[in-house]
Amino acid sequence: MIVLGIETSCDETAVALVDDSYNILAQRLTRQIEHERWGGVVPETASRAHLELLDTAIRYVLLDASLIPAQLSGIAVTTGPGLAGALWVGAAFADGFSLASGVPIIPVHHLEAHLWSALFVDKTIATPFLALLVSGGHTLLIRVNAYRNYEIIGTTRDDAAGEAFDKAARLLELGFPGGPAIANAAHRVKKNQRLPKLPIADLSPSFDFSFSGLKSALKRAVDGHPEFSPEAWAASFETAAIESLLKPVMRYWQANPKLPLIIGGGVAANQLLRKRLTETAEKLKTRFFATPIEYCTDNGAMIALAGVLSLEHGFQNSEQPVTIHPRFPISQLTAHDS
Numbered sequence: 566m567i568v569l570g571i572e573t574s575c576d577e578t579a580v581a582l583v584d585d586s587y588n589i590l591a592q593r594l595t596r597q598i599e600h601e602r603w604g605g606v607v608p609e610t611a612s613r614a615h616l617e618l619l620d621t622a623i624r625y626v627l628l629d630a631s632l633i634p635a636q637l638s639g640i641a642v643t644t645g646p647g648l649a650g651a652l653w654v655g656a657a658f659a660d661g662f663s664l665a666s667g668v669p670i671i672p673v674h675h676l677e678a679h680l681w682s683a684l685f686v687d688k689t690i691a692t693p694f695l696a697l698l699v700s701g702g703h704t705l706l707i708r709v710n711a712y713r714n715y716e717i718i719g720t721t722r723d724d725a726a727g728e729a730f731d732k733a734a735r736l737l738e739l740g741f742p743g744g745p746a747i748a749n750a751a752h753r754v755k756k757n758q759r760l761p762k763l764p765i766a767d768l769s770p771s772f773d774f775s776f777s778g779l780k781s782a783l784k785r786a787v788d789g790h791p792e793f794s795p796e797a798w799a800a801s802f803e804t805a806a807i808e809s810l811l812k813p814v815m816r817y818w819q820a821n822p823k824l825p826l827i828i829g830g831g832v833a834a835n836q837l838l839r840k841r842l843t844e845t846a847e848k849l850k851t852r853f854f855a856t857p858i859e860y861c862t863d864n865g866a867m868i869a870l871a872g873v874l875s876l877e878h879g880f881q882n883s884e885q886p887v888t889i890h891p892r893f894p895i896s897q898l899t900a901h902d903s
């Protein structure tokens with residue numbers, strides 16, 4: 566079984582081919598850098614770029630794997646959540662390709678794709694497990710009881726983790742996307758350099774997250790303390806944001822140490838987060854699986870993989886043309902499809 570994955574929910578135009586052993590046969594990814602000068606993704610620009618890039622990208626991966634469309638078992642495409650116009654481009658393309666080739670379409674939930682990407686590091690990961698999904702738009706701690714049985718343990722009350730990094734980077738004029746910009750700047754801080762203090766959110770006894778207080782505190786503190794460099798602020802912000810993220814995760818994990826933890830989504834590429842969770846897993850004598858760094862941020866392979874899993878579990882798409890869902894809580898997957 567080989568599935569083509571198409572991802573156009575935001576500013577990555579990405580396609581890939583994945584087989585039923587979860588091997589990536591070919592892939593192509595273009596991160597649209599034209600958004601950088603605006604400090605955020607411009608939806609209309611993103612849609613146009615997807616339209617220009619998609620056709621060639623798909624031809625490229627098929628050629629690369631020496632396959633013809635009829636050899637595919639499915640065309641997996643992100644139908645939500647994401648930017649409406651950007652999602653439409655991928656969905657319309659997938660529809661046309663499916664009609665022309667006779668290959669069935671597989672609608673994919675973007676976060677479900679992030680959730681299962683840890684399979685790229687270990688194919689034997691089995692339910693139940695705990696999943697921390699941290700992207701530009703979402704922050705979720707989920708207990709994965711089984712495929713499509715997703716119990717939300719905690720979510721953000723305000724900004725998403727990645728959004729917090731993006732906003733902080735904009736404030737510190739470090740560039741876009743903010744996560745890597747903040748992490749790189751933090752890296753330039755010298756050992757023993759004095760760093761400003763920023764607050765760490767703690768919403769216990771709930772397992773929810775919050776990042777807006779940290780964002781406001783950063784803004785106030787930067788204005789009041791011009792003596793600190795942007796690098797120093799970046800280092801303090803990274804620590805405070807990652808610790809705010811870890812608080813509820815650690816509390817739930819310590820109470821349920823038998824559950825392995827997986828992380829996925831753009832922020833899961835953060836080295837400090839990965840290091841802290843690796844150390845905790847050792848202490849708790851449990852297992853931790855981090856999605857490979859190159860598959861944390863949006864990519865086509867995770868969409869193809871989600872398509873393979875969907876086929877393996879016998880889900881069949883009944884609608885063509887497919888509908889897009891710009892807002893699409895992952896908890897609804899259980900209710901709609903099972």
Ligand code: KG4
Nearest residue numbers: 700701702727742743744831832835862863
């Ligand atoms: O999953 P993703 O590629 O797109 C969405 O689905 O939103 O995540 C993008 C987010 C951005 O907010 C970006 O700043 C953040 O992931 N990010 C990081 C790092 N790399 C990307 N955040 C913290 N540290 C990183 N190394």
Ligand code: ZN
Nearest residue numbers: 700831862863
């Ligand atoms: Zn994503």
